[in-house]
Amino acid sequence: MTEQKEYPCDVLIIGSGAAGLSLALQLADHAKVLVLSKGALREGSTLYAQGGIAAVFDENDSIASHVSDTLVAGAGLCDKNAVQFTAEHAKEAMQWLIQQGVPFDQYQDDDGKLKYHLTREGGHSHRRILHAADATGKAVQITLVDQVRQHPNIRLLEHYHAIDLITNDDKSRCLGAYIWSQQVRQVEVVPARFVALATGGASKVYLYTSNPDVASGDGIAMAWRAGCRVANMEFNQFHPTSLYHPDAPNFLITEAMRGEGAYLKRPDGSRFMPDFDPRAELAPRDVVARAIDYEMKRLGANCVYLDISHQPADFILEHFPTIYAKCLSVGLDITKEPIPVVPAAHYTCGGVMVNLNSQTDIANLYAIGEVAYTGLHGANRMASNSLLECVVFAQAAARHILQELPATALPENLPQWDESRVSDSDEEVVITHNWHELRLFMWDYVGIVRTDKRLERALHRAELLKQEIQEYYSHFKVSNNLLELRNLVVVAELIIRSALQRKESRGLHYNLDYPHTLDDAKSSPTILTPRPS
Template sequence: MTLQKEYLCDVLIIGSGAAGLSMALQLADHAKVMVLSKGALREGSTLYAQGGIAAVFDENDSIASHVNDTLIAGAGLCDETAVQYTAEHAREAMQWLIQQGVPFDQYQDQDGSMKYHLTREGGHSHRRILHAADATGQAVQITLVDQVKRHPNIQLLEHYNAIDLISAADKKRCHGAYIWNQQQRRVEVVSARFVALATGGASKVYLYTSNPDVASGDGIAMAWRAGCRVANMEFNQFHPTSLYHPDAPNFLITEAMRGEGAYLKRPDGSRFMPDFDERAELAPRDIVARAIDYEMKRLGANCVYLDISHQDHDFILEHFPTIYAKCLSVGLDITKEPIPVVPAAHYTCGGVMVNLNSQTDIANLYAVGEVAYTGLHGANRMASNSLLECVVFAQAAARHILSELPHAPMPPPLPQWDESRVSDSDEEIVITHNWHELRLFMWDYVGIVRTDKRLQRALHRAELLQQEIHEYYSHFKVSNNLLELRNLVMVAELIIRSAMQRKESRGLHYNLDYPNALPDSTPTILNPASLIQQ
């Protein structure tokens, strides 16, 4: 057996979005850091985030108000301690991003001073969204990438998949990970004193999603296989407004557009959100997505329409240049006509359970960002709290690791990857077929509206796919598509089982068999020790 390439570092960070890169920069002055990126360094969900980041900067706003808005949007399932912690550290996190060079929009006040332009989004009672036009995520990602590339203590590995975490025999301590070098097509191994998962969410499990291809639930699946608990996996946020056009897949229309006065309309031009909620277009995302889903099914329509054409032409171009340019590229002028939109899977509110230091159930293993369940989002994430969570908890994880680093032992020698009994696959069509089947039944049976019968059908199909993919994985060499499919089907089963346990409708989880919310509700927690692994 040929020896694989081995790496050694203080901290291995798996993922290169806002969470992973923020954490790397917080650590790098005092530790040797390695960042693993599945695609190009700039690729990932952060890059596509449009709206902005929530933090209290307005003197008329307050942390208490930010906390209260988040709790209301979370539909009674938020962890109040986590919400309070996040809101209290929001401004500090944004100041750090500003120091890194993120160009949030500013304007000149009447007294001549420069102030940050704050917008408002659904669920927020005040203007508290810092943004860089309508491409905030891109501004954050590009800024952080530029910073990490300059730091001598950060080693960047692009186009690498993490395969599995390497833990002690008792699964109580993490020592590193097996990684897949896509370009050399070989497995390598990383030994690390600490490992952090910053892999993002799992929205690629659905047929229609606003997320990039890399959002395949890798960190959640790896942590589950390693022995970590997961929580609230049934709460998948469907962004209400994704552009509906054959030439523009996966393009999000930011919620900030509704914050600046855009209306949702039926094909006949009439508004419908006031019929569903007194907050109309500014209701939380779960309510807006269900309203759109209901109207589309009721009318047999392929889409509804988001209309901001009544606003001033220059106002639209100033605030939404990215959306304007994208829509114009497919023949839509948003200053003159409405935008056809549909809901799309957007955000995984649940994830790997962590504490306020971002620690998981396994020593030396952390989870930060969308991969993690901190309790911040509850049953529904409020707009612009996602990038905020990435930075706040990246800082928390970095602080904790730096406090532990002086007395953290080096990892023991790690076992080599054994592929002596596997061969190259000659049937890639199996992966393609299973991939499509998985995403289709998850959309049909575990989507915006669910029933017990649909969930049971989905579980049956997920279990069959688990068996088939496990057999395939055991006999053939790994590949990018196989690794992602293996993780997605694992996460799909976790979503389904979580949804089946919740005998009510709350937030993003709506079950026609249990249309009402229970008077008392708790997070759904799944433990690998209590479920038979496939």
């Protein structure tokens, strides 16, 4: 067996988006940090986030209002303590990002004083969204990447895939992780005092998604296999407006466009959102996505249209330069014509259960960002609370890790990875076929609108696929596609089982067999607990 490299560190952070890099920078002055990135360091969902980050900066706004709006959007399932904690720490988190150099948009008021430009998005009662034009995530990601590359205590491993967490025998403590180099194609071992999962969500489990390829639910699956509980996996947010064009897959049209006056229209040019909700285009995402889905199915249409062309061209170019350029590249001038859009899987509201310190059920294991279930989002994430959650809970995790660091020893003599009984695969077609089948039945049976029959069919297929994939995994050396598929099928099963448990429609979970929302609010999350292995 080839001798395996080891990368001992104080803190292993798996994931390199806003959550992972924020945590690394908060820790690095006091700890040796290793950041693992499955792709290039910049790649991930943060890079593609357009709208912005919610925080109370306007004197006419209030933390109480931010809390209230979030609770309403969450449809009765938010954890009030988590919402209050997040809103109270929002401004502090944004000021930390500003200190790192994130260039949020500013303007001069009538007195010549510079102020941050705040926009408004669906579900918000005030303008409270800090943004960098329509590419906020890109500005955040580039800024944080620049900072971590300069810090001597942060080691970066790009194009490395985490395989599994290493725990002690009773799975009460996390000791590190097995990682796989995509370039060397070798498994290595990372002993760590603490491990933080910051791997993002699982929207790649669906055929159509606004997420980049790396969003394959790795952290959720690894935590589940290690023995962590997960919660609220039935609540998958479908962003209402993804560009519908064969030459532009996975391109999101920010909700901020509707916040700045864009209308959703049928193919005949008529508006339809006022027929579904008094908030019209500014209704929460679950309402808008279902309305679009309903209109497309009713009309047999391939898409609907988002129209901001009634606004002045200069206004559009100033606020939405990225969207304008992208649409123009495929022949659409958004200053003159509407944008064809469809819903796409966008955000995983559930995840690995954590407390307000970002701690999971396993000692020394943390989860931050979209991989985690904090209770902030409930049954539907409100716009621009996601990047906020990343930074707020990264700061909370950093405070707790630094408090525990002096009393936590570095694990020793971790078991090496054994691949003596496996060989190189000569059947990659199996992975390709299973991958397509999984994402297709998840889209058809576990999408925006569900039924028990569809969910039961999906569960049956997921269980069969899981057996096939596990058998394949046990006989062949790991590869990127195999590792992602192994994780995706776990996440698919968790989503389906969670959806089958909820006998109502609420927020992002809509079941035609249970179309009504129960009066008692079912305010506890849907929790799944791993069976002992």
